[in-house]
Amino acid sequence: NAGVTQTPKFRILKIGQSMTLQCAQDMNHNYMYWYRQDPGMGLKLIYYSVGAGITDKGEVPNGYNVSRSTTEDFPLRLELAAPSQTSVYFCASSYSRVRDTQYFGPGTRLTVL
């Protein structure tokens, strides 16, 4: 099992550009999450999904969109990138409930200039 994979590892965007951060898991997990981690800070939940076709907002959803068309994939879309979105983005998954262990991907380091 590859676990949770994320691409790209690094990206530099100009203000106003858009991009999609990819996340995939091969553990047949129902729950998937997107977090952002600002330098020296904790994790903030952006969006989450409890299954294919179902997504919901987390703590900091503004400026982002998600979709979940399959169990395996949970892409995060940034529209009109802003410097405030400079952060490390982690995707995670868990089997069936929020109390199940969350498995994190390696992260995408995004800089918006």
Place this chain on the structure above:
Amino acid sequence: GQQVMQIPQYQHVQEGEDFTTYCNSSTTLSNIQWYKQRPGGHPVFLIQLVKSGEVKKQKRLTFQFGEAKKNSSLHITATQTTDVGTYFCAGELNNNAGNMLTFGGGTRLMVKP
């Protein structure tokens, strides 16, 4: 709003000294998880506590869940340089819909050899 707080934010210790990080919630937690993030890495699950007053040990690490299920601690005995990293607690809030964990801000541990 409801949140999970961790103290201290940073801790420098000499190798061999003990280390403790504390996690406090404004509301009762259904369970609490602890994660470790090495510098430049992603969070990795350490343990989950569910019962009031529960204590679990992993070699030199001791985890406790408070009687009121509003606080938790992680204690490391005789720190080693391999313990370096940021330790996060993450709680499932008791009145939460059950779909997300709330992460604390983390305690960054630095160990001087």
